[in-house]
Amino acid sequence: MKSFDGMRLENTQEALQAVVSHHLRYSLGRDWKMATIREIYWAISLAVRDRLFDRLFETEKRYQQGGVKRVYYLSMEFLMGRALGNNLCNLKLFDSFKQAMEEMGVDLEEVRECTADAALGNGGLGRLAACFLDSLATLGIPGYGYGINYEFGHFKQEFSHGYQRETSDNWLKRGNPWQIARPDEACLVPLFGRILHTHDRKGDYSPMWLDWEMVVGVPFDMPIVGYGGETVNTLRLFSAKSSEEFDVEIFNDGDYHEAVKNKISSENISKVLYPSDSFRAGRLLRLVQEYFFVACSIRDIATIFLRSYDNFDLFPSKVAIQLNDTHPALAISELMRFLVDEHALPWERAWSITERTFGYTNHTLLPEALEKWPVSLMEYVAPRHLQIIYEINRRFLEQITVRWPGDEALVRNVSIIEEGDEKQVRMSHLAMVGSHSVNGVAALHTELLKSHLLPDFYKLWPKKFNNKTNGVTPRRWLLKANPGLSDLITETIGDGWIRDLRKLKALEAYAEDAGFLEGLMAVKRANKERLATLIKRDAHVTVDPDTLFDVHAKRIHEYKRQLLKALHVAHQFLQIIDDGKYPEVPRTYIFAGKAAPGYKVAKQIIKLINNVAAVVNAHPKAREYVRVAFVPDYRVTVAEKIIPGADVSEQISTAGTEASGTGNMKFAMNGALTVGTCDGANIEIMNEVGRENIFIFGHDVEGIRALREGREYNPWDLYENDPAVKRILDAFSGDLFCPVEPGLFRWVFEHLLYGRDIYYHVADLPSYLSVQEDVDRCFLDTSTWAGHVVRNIANTGTFSSDRTILEYARDIWGVGPAL
Template identity: 50%
Template structure:
């Protein structure tokens, strides 16, 4: 039996070998202590060197004389993946053999971030692989930076889904994530004269070493067409859907490992391809466009996340995307179930399906269709299975953000599903009228079909009716869901409603993002905190230790220096690392109120212009985030930020005391640079508008203090950290509602606040637009005459609160103590805690330990 030579090679001899010939093999004798698998995927330094060398040569076709950083990255990625596959395959096999109940998380987004560093840490390979690549004169951090961010999400929704998959694996819970393999993500954001520009995010250009294509599990998804009704041989009414076209859904699996566990769950993403990719008859007739038309039309479905839906074609594509991944995923789950069981009668006992927002809500109708039409299950039984299987997470309080599809579009694309929705709505409303005979208005509010004007399918209502559990994602959010957004469903089914406050994974957002801080914490309290974040409270006992505080502060300064270097390199802006790093990075939206922070910056700038010698605590204001391509006001806010930056950063009166920076193309990897460097986290949304937020948690875990409103998870963060360690301002949700009910007039604030008036006037008179008074007029008019998110009502409290921040920052010892407390008390906001609650209260899923043979550990 042969195996690879395990003799350690010097740097010089290794390179000579690679330049002259492929790696040699050497015969060895078999004894009771050696298996060939030890060498193939062993974890000794010598074996890892050989594996890395082999992958560079055999997979990349390179040696050290002509290998690029990308070649080295792929060689390293495949070396790590080989060792991950033992866990991945054994995990899947164990779930099948043990016939466990599995969580299926359906989400339009999975913002996973880079895989390499996460997998190195999870498999405890980081130090050894650092040494291996060092022998090639390569720094492992350079290889980590070589990996593109997977373009599978946009913001908090996708990052939450990724954190949940991490926690499910960390807690050894049987689970699989289902979504779309977007070829170009949402877009790569570039700045052009301060405006957002969108270019394709071709993250798959060079392939993806972490995914495994599974063409043998391909399914077909129908679209369009018509239905035909008939009675079967038993006289039962049956309906057959005849789709106009079919699209192939090809799955790609990515392993998601737990931290220092043997569990490696799967993220299964679907790629769309045409059932008939090439029309040979059309080609021979000279109609070359028609020859590939079906291929192009089908593949469009998985091209881009959230195509612009400002056109009828865009709306149709969005609905097709949502149905595509839901239909493929449900077919896949049914196939897996029937491989082990004779029928679908116990499907709900073996599958828990979570609908992450309304994007996958069509699963209610699709699961019913599959059960009734494809598997001949009677309606009542199918409905019982559907409701017991599905659960729904709501992520918004704004009624306008709850998806609604026109009945005409829905019927055109999914005719059978519309029939099913009408039928289940009819049965549901009949029950409502029986349950509440004296409430005529209730049925219209609960109806899945919105009447009046253009009829629409209310996807949130469909999800609520078709699920056994409905949850919000923060205590306030869930309370407001029950009181307002979904109040009629809460009246009908109070037992269905749960709160599951969001969380984020400390492995990605502390260990990987802030390794020096993680090392300090581990040195003081051990390493168990990474799997039980409540243990972080153990560092509070060191809060009065001057040496500990100094080390904590030094780590923060190093992180700020690292971010400052990135800002200089990418934006050519010099920032003061001793200034307050005041950060707001998130999706750009009016309710998130990035422009409130801009008003505060202009106010500070005005104070300096009035008295250039005024005392100012230096600030670096850092923004980041993408605006939806069709969202004009959000894009105008980005332009305003950059225009203010251009003026403030170059004004000699400012003397560098204020700097404003917009970092384009905010992503997971950029967030990993920003969160550890932040001093102040801006969470300033209008109270009652933010469902939860997860950026607020990442900042606080890394020692940033929060300036924020009582909105979303801010409330719970403040409760955990202590009111004295949180900078609070602004109206409460109740006060916002009351002011709007009374008749809110933003002009009153403008007229009675001289500083605010000066800020608005400076924008209106073109000071930040080269005298162009029209450029920012939409923002000015919105603030003065509508102000739907009540910036002017909160303005003065925000400015006063920022003054308190400046005062507090001058006492660095006290600030550092507050920073330590914020990190120490964030245990509640680990996604591990959130997932434990889901598993116990909604999914009914138990952990399954994965046993790995000794040779593959």
């Protein structure tokens, strides 16, 4: 069972059983008869990890021999989910392990269920990063993720009387078999301190950073295997440790707490994902996290480079660094500090290297979401970096004034430093100035970046801007999440789609094939039964798999308009109880998603949905036709069950607010028909699957802009002239959905009608109610509906993250596969 250089471990059933037994006995010290399910999980995981590291060593040897350029993906979030099943799928060992374990009396599915998600992110940003790592490895591209090894991931969500309650998610409390600690490769990170303004012997300014505190960043490596197992890259996550364990002298004096204070403070840095920024202490910790993460990453990247090269002029030809949103933007100032301060490169040379190394991905269209940090806070955390940022800005603005003399408005608009009562560092501006590429994540998003969010920068550097529409990995989101559909597809057109999702196009020939459609709908029915079991267990609501499953699952935010979906549910409920109008298509409305702990309106929306669910599900007439379930603690593992079971995918953000979306792609790939606005990647999905195979409603971007800029729009006009709209809003003005808490939802009425609704719920409500009637009519014709489902699946090939990564590699990074 040994593995030597150039040889691989055997994968026969006997070998798999032997290595699992070996790890249980010798790695975990447990006899098989006494083993718990979690110990068996560890033994299986270690057996799989052995195989991953065999391939990782082979991969690294191949990269070194080829002198390849490496890509480093810097992200504050990596929403990885569970690793065992995904690794087995990509190694093509899932069935072998399952059968081997069955012979030993172990149910592999039961083993997988006992594990925790690696919830190191809170939504699409982190899940996209995870998809990208999968695609980089599958394509054989030397690509590495860098992030923080949070001890507590995204909070666990519970409901108490309909309100969201957050509890901690200590996903590492029982260890993680997929991580390897690398303490010998730890990075030293200076924090705080002050700048001493000095000059060198030549009289040149030479500042000294003094009185800093030192924090140690210990890397933990997680192998990332591509499909087929030929390439294994690495996700490196850093944990913060104190540079000193404790002060022995203080300890001997009897004050233990004071003795370990610095250790506790240092290690808090990697304690929790996104501390609340409602208070200064939270904002301070969040900025320290961002700085700690990029300082460790740049130090590590440079160390890898210097193992093979001694000339930093080669750096951009051997290193590409992609900033996943603005959180890692301080990496630009850190690389400059490293080159100028530690290696004495002239500023101009260091800046050329830096600019050619970095690329920046923007993920938002909301101006308020563009990250800014008070200058005073930046100076406190990283004073040398603030100096460098000011110098970057000074030189940049000099260029602007040369090209556009006298244009003070342009200078103000593009400056990295925002003037005001409290000066702020604009992190998006730093990212754009310090990168050679700026990309959006959907065609519409990129055009809006150019024309509305960042027009001055587009004016400066039109060639910097490019689009890279997001994608998702079909391995996790189809092959693993939906084995029934995957098997049907493979039986029909072969398995080439797993590596090249465009091959799904061949399914279009079966859009009217009765046998294929029957098999497709049988798979969907089985997935809905599985989802119904989850809903019963977690949401305590019994639902009928024969109803239409209408799903709105994503982070709770006003712009994503869960409230609009709730208005529709109320409309259908009122039709039943007031008009005696029973729907021809009974529906199950499924909600899932978390609200940020400090986001009060989003948390009120959760309470509202749960109240609506309680009222509807208890009504003796309505409950026969409508059920509402809010599934708590939405995460990757839950999404893998919800998405394959959905009939309808709600992608109803206000046009011009969603950068891209990736949930829309996952749902369509799994055969759910989209109800959506002309927003984000919905437009590209519509263009691919065909306008007739998707349900589009509401105002487009230009229509929303006209409402925003014009004076003729008044939501009261719709309220007074549309009986359906009036009845819905009156229901929330009254106590129908809050009988024991009178007036609880009056805010909905006031919010939507008194001019504070910047997401135009009322403006789009009539169109939304109308398109839902179209959905009902279509669903009644089973064969027609199934045909639409096939055409959606068949035309989602472009939404593979493999395609996205190949575009990044070609247009931004200048790398290719190293197979």
